[in-house]
Amino acid sequence: MLPLDLIQNIALLVALAAASQVIESRWRVHRLTRQLFSGLLFGTVGIVGMMTPVYFEPGIIFDGRSIILSVAGLFGGPVVAVIAAFMCGVCRLSLGGAGVVMGLSVIVESAALGVAFHFWRRRMTRPMGLVHLWFFGLLVHGGMLALIVLLPGGVRQTVLSQLGPAIVGVYPLATILVCWIFLDYEKQRQDREALEQSE
Numbered sequence: 001m002l003p004l005d006l007i008q009n010i011a012l013l014v015a016l017a018a019a020s021q022v023i024e025s026r027w028r029v030h031r032l033t034r035q036l037f038s039g040l041l042f043g044t045v046g047i048v049g050m051m052t053p054v055y056f057e058p059g060i061i062f063d064g065r066s067i068i069l070s071v072a073g074l075f076g077g078p079v080v081a082v083i084a085a086f087m088c089g090v091c092r093l094s095l096g097g098a099g100v101v102m103g104l105s106v107i108v109e110s111a112a113l114g115v116a117f118h119f120w121r122r123r124m125t126r127p128m129g130l131v132h133l134w135f136f137g138l139l140v141h142g143g144m145l146a147l148i149v150l151l152p153g154g155v156r157q158t159v160l161s162q163l164g165p166a167i168v169g170v171y172p173l174a175t176i177l178v179c180w181i182f183l184d185y186e187k188q189r190q191d192r193e194a195l196e197q198s199e
Contacts, residue, residue: 010064010174012052014181035076039083042072046088050095054163057155059097062163066110067175070140073114074121075182081118085111102150109143127187133179137172144171 046065053061065088073081085107092103117136121128128136145167148159 010067010170012049012064014064014067014174014178032079035079036083038076039072039080040087042068042076042080042084043087046084047091050088050091056159056163057098059095060099060151060155060159061095061097061103064171064174065092066106066140066144067137067171067178069107069110070114070117070136070175071178071182073111074117074136074179075186077118078115081111081115098152098155102147105147105150106144109147110140113140113143127183128179130176133176134172136179137175138168140175141167141171 046068049063049065049068050061053063055061069081069085069088072084076084089104089107092100092107095103113136145160145164148156151159
């Protein structure tokens, strides 16, 4: 039952992330204002995920914040990632419990890898393809899987056996889906700006 609940949580976050991208793509403002707004949007979506998580045990929750924060870093850069990570970190800290250290570590790890790939993507001569996106999602959530060692010893093996396959299977696929949506809107915006300049 846990993997199905996790998929439902991730599906909600994918839908919210897509909706936020639609809103942002139609809102033309100064770059810094856009970054602040994006950070708040990503942070809010991450918090929504933490408010409707999969409860493994009291204080040990799983949700899709790693997807949201990694995408925030990848497409928004450092400013967006820091704002979103700070919001999610405060929320996870307030929830407390035995999983708080892992939860905060996943927030930092996801946002940091997103930012690292953001700068790597800027050096690429062509858009990220499915293989790049899959590798990105697998790396982020492989790190998340490794951070399970921060959970209390009594639950580590149970979490690995029940949620491990979903973390390395479903999470990267969901990351690909969200990134694909963002890449599509990014291309539309670039085409629109090129058309306006040509006119």
